[in-house]
Amino acid sequence: MKRWLPMLGGIAVLLVLAALPLLLTAYPVSVASRILAFALLVVSVDLLTGLTGLPSLGQIAYFGVGAYTAGLVGIHWTSNLVVQLGCGVAVALVVAAVTGALAVRTSGVVFLMVTLAIGELTHRVADGMTLVGASNGLAGIPGPTLLPGGEPIVLVGYLYWWVLAVSVLGFTAAVIVSRSPLGRSMRAVRESPTRLAAVGQRGYAVKLVAYAFAGALAGAAGTAWAVQARFVSPGDIAFSVSALALLSVVLGGAGTLWGPVLGAAVVVLVRDWLSGYLDGHGELVLGLLFVVAVFLLPRGIAGARAWRPAVAPPSAPHSLGSIA
C-alpha cells in the first residue's frame, strides 16, 4: 500500500490541476498557467542544481530561447502548438549543448557565475535584437491552434490545459531521467566524482548530457510561457527571474524534483498574487519567507515530509567551494 502512495498522490494532484478551469475564473487560471510554466523551468534548474550538483543561474537563457522561438514560429510560420513546442525544444537543446560544452568544464561557484553570464548575455542580446522586438518585446503572436487548420484557441481554460500537458510531460521526463542510469551518474557527479571515474564513466560527458537535457526542458517551459501570455519580453528572462528560480529550488528542497514545483508555486503566488493585497510589499514578505524557511525547513518543503521519496534526497550539503 505504501509503495503506491506517491503514485496515488500524484494522480490526485493531476486530477485537481486538470479540474481547475472548471472551478475558477479566467484570471486565477492564467496565474496557474504561469505557475506551471515557471515550475517546469524550476524543475530544469533542479536537475542541474539538486541532482548533478551544478548550481545554475543560466537556465533562463534556454527558457528565453524556447519562448522567443515559439513566438517567432507563431508569427512567421504556423500557429500549431505542437510545431511551436518542437521547434522551441530543438533550438533550446542545440543552444544548451553548445554553451554547455564550455560551461560544464567548470564547477561550483565558478559554474554558477559562468551560467549567470550566459543568462545575462542572452537577456541583453534579446534586449537589442530587432528580430524579436528588442526592448519592446515580441507582440502580435497569433492565437495557437492544436489541429492543422483548426480554430485558434483563445479561451484561458483550454490554453491552461495545454500548458498543464507540457508541464506534466516535462516533469515526467525529468523523473524518468532521474531514476535512470543517467540519473545515477548525475548523482555520482554531485557526490563522488572520483568513484564515477573509477567505474569508467566520464564526468564531463554526463554533465554535458544533463545540461543539454535540462536546457531542452527549460525550452519547453519557455514555449508554454509564450503560448499562455502571447507576448515575450526581455523582462521575462531577466536576472531576477533566474535568481528566483534557483531560490525556488532551494526553498522546495533541491534534488527532489517535486519539492521545487511547490517552491515555484509559493514564490509566484507570494510575489504576483499576494503582493496585490500587500500594497507593493510582496518582496518584503518573500524575503521573510525565505529567512523563516531556512530555519524551519532545513531540507526545503520536500524535506518536511521525507517519506518514501520519489528520488533520493540530497545527502551532502551543497558546497560551491569546489573549484577542482
Add this chain to the structure above:
Amino acid sequence: MTRRPARRLRRPAVAAGLIALTVAVTGCGNSLSDASASSDELKIGLVVPASGVYEPLGTDLTRGFELYLDEHDGKLGGKDVTVVKADEGEGPDTGVPATSKLVTQDRVSALVGIVNSATALGVKDVVTQNKVPLIVANAGANDLTDGSPYLWRTSFTNGAIGASLGQEVADQVGGGSVYVIAADYAAGHEYADGFKSAFEAAGGKIAGESYTPFGTTSDWQPFLTKAKSSGAKAVFAFYAGAEAVGFVKQYSAFGLAGKLPLYAAGFLTEGGVLAAEGKDALGIRTSLHYSNLLDTPENKTFVEAYTAAYDAPPTVYAVQAYDAAAVLDQALATSDAVDGEAIAKALSNVGEVDSPRGAWSFDDDHNPAQPYFLREVEATDSGFGNVVLSTLAE
C-alpha cells in the same frame, strides 16, 4: 508503522487545503466560456506602477487622476465611479498580467494608466479583444495607438517631443553640428530619430551619436568625452529617471555644463529627478508639453489645488492622468451605456479638453495634438524649476 505516513501527511495536506480554499474563495467560476457579465456599476481600472523604478511616476499619475475625481464629487460624466487599482510594476512581465486581471477578473469598463511602452504594446491585443478602452497616461511609443479603436492617449509620442526641438536647436547652433546621446532602447531611439529628422530637415548636421546601455549605465564619461571631441556645438539627449540624474550630474562634473549647451526631452529635468540634480541642471533647455511653472490661469489654479492636496508641485505625469479623467468625464457625459464599446465610441466624439497645459484635442491617431514648450532650468523661490521660455513651432 501505519501511523507514520498519516502523521507526515497531515502538515502538507493542511497547507495544501488552506491554499486551495483561499484560491477557491477568490476565484470561483468557470474559465471555459466567454461569459461577459456586464454590471451597472461603473468601474475604471487604474494601472500604474506601485513598485519598482517607476513608482514615483505611478504616485503622480494616481494623484492627478484622484484630484480630478475629488473636484467632481467622485463622478465622471455625472455617474458614480469606482476606481480599481493594479500595480503595473517595472515592465510587461508584471504589467500585462495586472492589466489582464483588471480586464478579465474585475471587469472594468475602461482603463487608465501604463507608464512603460513595452507594457502598453503588450496589452494592446488584450484590450482590443476584450473591447475595453485604454487611455494611456504616459507610454510614448510612436505607433502605439495605431489600428485600434480602443487605444487613446493623453500624454505624448516620443518622436514628436524629439522633433519639436529640431528647428530650435538648428537656429541656436547656426551652421554647427549636434551630438546625439540617448538610452539604448526603443524609446531612446524614437526620441533621437524624431530629433534627427527635424534637425536635419532644418539644415543641421549630426556630429555623432551614442546610445548607452539602458538601465545599466552608471558612468557616462566615455560618451561625454566623445561628445566633447566631436566638435559639436550642442548636445541633444534623452534620459529619464535615475539615468537622467547620473547623466546631468556627470555632464557638469566632467566640465561640459555651461560650455556645451544641452537640449533634451523634458524628462531629463522633470519632477523628483530635478530635485536630485540640483544646481547641476541649471541652464539645461528641454521640450515638454507641460511645466508646473507655466504662466496661465488654468495652470495656476491646478497647481494650487494639487499642492494643497498633496504638499508637492504637480508634474507632467499628474497632468496627463488629470486629463485622462477629464476625457472620460466628457465621454461618459455623452453616453448612457457604460460598457467598453460604448465608451470607446464616445471617446471619438470628445472635443477640446481644457487642460492645465492648455487646450488640446485628439488627432486622427488618438494622440493629443498639442504644443510643446521650450523650458529652461532656473533657480526659483522654491528650489529649481523649469521656466517656460517659449512655445516651440509644431
Add this chain to the structure above:
Amino acid sequence: MGWLDANLISLLNGVALAGLLFLVAVGLSLVFGTMDVLNLAHGAVSLLGAYLGVALLDPGHGLGAYALAALVAMVCGVAAGLLLTVLTQGVRDHLRQALLTLGVALVAADLLREAFGADVRSVPPPALLDGSVDLAGQTYPTYRLWVIGASTVVGLVLYVLLERTQMGAVVRATVADRAMVEALGIRTSWVLGGVFGLGAGLASLGGLMASPVLGAQPGLDNTVLLLALVVVVIGGLGSIRGAVLGALLVGEVQTLGVSLLPEQASFLLFGAMALVLLVRPAGLLPSAFSPAVTAR
C-alpha cells in the same frame, strides 16, 4: 594626440571606478574566501551606506561631517555584519546561505525604500572636493581622484592588517586550521564574526563613498551585488590582491572598454568574466588560504 588624451581620461576613470568596486567587493571576497559563507546581502549593506550619506550629508558639508558619516557607516556596517554572522551560524550549505542572505537583502531593501522613498536621491560630495581639475586639457572631477586615493589607503591598511599583524595571523590561522586555534584558547567564532563585521563595514563605507557618484535608489543594491560578485570571482576568492586586480579589470572594462567598443557595451562585462573563468577557473589571484582551494 586627441585620441590618447580622451582615452587617458577613460583609463583614469576606470581606476576611480575600480577604487569604488574594490571597497565594496573586498568585504565579500574576505567573507567568502576565508569563512566560506556566500553573503548575498552584501549589496543591501552597501545601499545602507549610501542612504546614510543621503541622511547625513548636506550640500556644502565639510570634511568633518564626511568623516563622521564614514564612521557611522562603518559602525552600522559592522553591526549588520555581526547580525549576519549570528543568522548564518549553523547554515553550512551554500545554497541555503544564498536563500537566507537574499531573504535578508529583500527585507532590508524594502525597509530602506519605506524609509527613504522610491525616488532617486543624490549625495553631494564634501565642499572641498566638489569641483574639477584640469588634466591634460580635460576636466576631471576632484572627488573621483579622492576615491582613488582613499581606496588605495584602505587597501594598504587591510593588507598590513591581514599580513603583518597578530590579528591577521590569527585570522589566517583560523582559516587554515580552526581546531588548532581553538586549542590555543582563542574563540574562533569571535574571529569569524570579526571578519564578517569588517567585510560588511567596508561594504557600507564603500556605499557611502560611492554615493556622490552612484546616488542612492532602490535597485542599486542588486547592481552593486552583481558587480561585486563579478569582481570577486574574476579576482579570486579570499585574497586582497585578487580583489584589487578584479576591481581594476572590471573598472577598465566598464570605462575604457566601453569607450573603445561602444557597440558591444552591454556585453563587455559578462563576456570578459566568462572568458576569464573559462581560462582561469580559480580567478586571477586566488588566496592560498581559502577553503575553496585547500579543501579536498
